[in-house]
Amino acid sequence: METVNKTAITVETTVNAPVSKVWEYWTEPAHITKWNQASDDWHAPYAENDLKTGGKFKTTMAAKDGSMSFDFEGVYTLVKELEALEYTIADGRKVSITFTNKGNETAIVETFEAEDTFPVDMQKSGWQAILDNFKKYVEAN
Numbered sequence: 063m064e065t066v067n068k069t070a071i072t073v074e075t076t077v078n079a080p081v082s083k084v085w086e087y088w089t090e091p092a093h094i095t096k097w098n099q100a101s102d103d104w105h106a107p108y109a110e111n112d113l114k115t116g117g118k119f120k121t122t123m124a125a126k127d128g129s130m131s132f133d134f135e136g137v138y139t140l141v142k143e144l145e146a147l148e149y150t151i152a153d154g155r156k157v158s159i160t161f162t163n164k165g166n167e168t169a170i171v172e173t174f175e176a177e178d179t180f181p182v183d184m185q186k187s188g189w190q191a192i193l194d195n196f197k198k199y200v201e202a203n
């Protein structure tokens with residue numbers, strides 16, 4: 063059996079908020095549904111999150127016009143409160159996220175394995191758009 067090395071893609075931002083607020087907004091379903099989309103014509107009408115190692119999460123991502131939707135889901139392999147999350151997406155790809163406390167700012171670095179359908183630059187821009195949307199939501203609330 064051939065082992066395929068997945069391309070790792072990293073996106074990052076610094077949120078002007080303390081890590082406790084950033085963590086809460088990243089992990090609470092009531093907040094996830096408010097920011098987890100890459101563009102204004104999409105939304106996240108549903109989210110659930112069992113925040114523990116071995117716990118599952120699911121966010122429904124949908125076009126606002128009803129033309130398309132999918133569930134982004136996976137299982138946590140590491141939950142280190144206020145510091146790091148690692149999970150495996152349903153398709154087997156791995157994701158790791160670090161939250162670095164910088165006082166009134168929090169640096170977020172998210173690294174994920176690319177999938178084979180879309181170009182790497184498109185995947186990176188999509189995940190960065192979601193991260194930018196998260197930053198905007200946290201800073202506005």
